[in-house]
Amino acid sequence: MEDDAPVIYGLEFQARALTAQTAETDAIRFLVGTQSLRYDNQIHVIDFDDENNIINKNVLLHHVGEIWQICASPADKNVLATCYNKTSDSKVASCAAVWRIPKELQAGSHEVPDDSSNNTQTLELLCHLDNDAQSSMACITWEPLGDGKKIMSLAENYLMIWDLQESSTKAMISSSATLEGKGQLKFTSGRWSPHHNCTQVATANDTAIRGWDIRSMRQIYCIDNAHGQLVRDLDFNPNKQYYLASCGDDCRVKFWDTRNVNEPVKTLEEHSHWVWSVRYNHSHDQLVLTGSSDSRVILSNMVSISSEPFGHLVDDEDLSDQEDNQHDEKTKEPLQDSIIATYEEHEDSVYAVEWSSADPWLFASLSYDGRLVINRVPRALKYNILL
Structure with a gap:
């Protein structure tokens, strides 16, 4: 099973920001952002060579500060956005900006030997997402199926939709909403649904x-106590339009049908500490990845609430009558949900997990000590799903 062995890459700085390249995906590429207070922060462009099981990397300087979140443009593989902290006059502000990978690296060239840090390239700034609440940008996310012109940002209690103009060198707020209620309400994270025309x-x-319709900027649903403690992350099922996964500091992962939010459809309680990240597989939505500060990554098979709860259904014409009856018996019961694998390669909190956009069987996880691990879905399960 050589093929299932993890590939590990160590960054010299702490890191918590990870994303997969989503545009033009033939290459398996991940972007990692660092958090260093003493040195210039970096974005590591990690290209995984699947055939030889090795990682090629390029390092780009991100001079402006510690990276809290990173997301890749769905339309241009050389464009990305970051949420970062900058310190000035001993005040810390959280900001967001859109960047371009410099031309020299765009062809995926890896001529630079690993130790020559002196010719590190710098990211090219396209624009800042400037707003009045800019001192506390919590989260940014691109419109998933768009042309790369729309970004959502969450700062304090403001939700803003930005239009990127003039080749992304200018950002204008096209609509916004305010979270209202008692106390100091603050957004922590958000996701853009790929359904309902985005x-x-x-x-x-x-x-x-909360769910929002961005045409009217009104709330469409609210799950009040979705988790017993802070909600850390959300993800939409790519194939079932009302299904949403959430995770949080109560160590749980929950699955919701947003048409009926009184109860979760399913709850997972496999982690023993805060769950920071949850991700549905883009092609096979029964595969769900979670990462936690218990240092573990768990791959679950949530088949009963997936778009294929009975497995692949066989055409009736393929079966004789006798087989037909047995077949009916067999497919009435949804398949059982299970934990497929627990990955223990990390020694520190796992802040992010991401599926590759190019290879549905491959994923990366990132822990705070700067360890990036690339893993594959176990081969037996892969063939089980495919065949």
């Missing part, structure tokens, strides 16, 4: 999850 987003604040 007109809906979900946000998390404290223990609540």
